[in-house]
Amino acid sequence: MNEDRIHENIVEIERHLRKIDYIIRKKGREIITEENITAPQFQALQILINNEEMTIGELSQKMALACSTITDLIDRMEKAELVLRRKSSKDKRVVIVEVLPRGHEILEKVLKKRRAYLRGKMADYQLEEMELLRGQLATLYEAIKNED
Amino acid sequence: MNEDRIHENIVEIERHLRKIDYIIRKKGREIITEENITAPQFQALQILINNEEMTIGELSQKMALACSTITDLIDRMEKAELVLRRKSSKDKRVVIVEVLPRGHEILEKVLKKRRAYLRGKMADYQLEEMELLRGQLATLYEAIKNED
Numbered sequence: 001m002n003e004d005r006i007h008e009n010i011v012e013i014e015r016h017l018r019k020i021d022y023i024i025r026k027k028g029r030e031i032i033t034e035e036n037i038t039a040p041q042f043q044a045l046q047i048l049i050n051n052e053e054m055t056i057g058e059l060s061q062k063m064a065l066a067c068s069t070i071t072d073l074i075d076r077m078e079k080a081e082l083v084l085r086r087k088s089s090k091d092k093r094v095v096i097v098e099v100l101p102r103g104h105e106i107l108e109k110v111l112k113k114r115r116a117y118l119r120g121k122m123a124d125y126q127l128e129e130m131e132l133l134r135g136q137l138a139t140l141y142e143a144i145k146n147e148d
Numbered sequence: 149m150n151e152d153r154i155h156e157n158i159v160e161i162e163r164h165l166r167k168i169d170y171i172i173r174k175k176g177r178e179i180i181t182e183e184n185i186t187a188p189q190f191q192a193l194q195i196l197i198n199n200e201e202m203t204i205g206e207l208s209q210k211m212a213l214a215c216s217t218i219t220d221l222i223d224r225m226e227k228a229e230l231v232l233r234r235k236s237s238k239d240k241r242v243v244i245v246e247v248l249p250r251g252h253e254i255l256e257k258v259l260k261k262r263r264a265y266l267r268g269k270m271a272d273y274q275l276e277e278m279e280l281l282r283g284q285l286a287t288l289y290e291a292i293k294n295e296d
Binding site (some may be wrong): 013016022029111118129138141 | 150153154155157158161162164165167169170171172173174177191212259262263266267269272273278279280281282284285286287289291292293
């Protein structure tokens with residue numbers, strides 16, 4: 001009995017997460033395009049900014065893409081002056097990818113637009129409802145963040 | 149004052165949604181790969197199953213991809229016996245994409261695995277907490293589902 005209710009909840013949670021994800025991604029693609037970067041470039045920027053002194057190999061692992069694909073991606077991002085390859089300050093033999101000011105700026109711009117979009121959609125929310133949702137999402141994130 | 153709290157909530161909600169999305173997508177890619185289909189094929193299957201008698205043009209609009217890209221995608225999906233092009237029963241001049249039993253099966257298999265993954269991650273949730281989260285996600289989905 002309880003099992004049925006748990007199953008039903010899981011089905012609905014998975015379905016809603018998938019649909020919310022789909023809508024936000026579609027909107028996100030529009031915003032990213034306005035800033036003249038591609039979705040993989042945006043994803044790479046986020047990862048590089050959240051992790052210091054990353055190598056191409058580490059980035060390729062995080063993004064679950066081949067090293068050669070990441071090399072091409074970083075080449076294009078270097079041309080667009082979003083990132084720069086340089087020697088690690090900790091170990092001169094290691095080459096890391098540094099995010100340039102333009103990269104930080106574009107990430108911040110995209111996040112601002114995403115927030116403005118979400119805020120517009122959530123115009124009818126009371127502050128208390130927002131806080132409840134925020135707490136729920138934080139809990140879910142804590143539950144799923146560790147790799148299997 | 150209230151404005152600051154609203155802003156802070158929006159920042160955190162956007163951030164958590166983005167991070168949850170990232171983790172579930174990464175897991176989702178693994179599951180999809182096990183079933184020998186690609187991410188765009190999975191997305192197309194979902195859209196075609198949720199909307200009856202779709203044309204290539206309609207699918208391309210929904211996926212925000214060029215018609216030529218969708219044509220290639222459907223060609224590969226036809227070869228994999230996931231879908232079939234056929235004349236619409238409503239209007240013989242219109243060609244629509246039909247999902248074959250194998251397409252339905254694979255979608256169901258992928259969704260089952262996603263649910264099992266989520267259920268495992270949410271093992272510590274009480275039923276009441278699950279229901280609260282489900283309600284919150286349903287409300288958020290209702291808020292964002294309409295196009296601008």
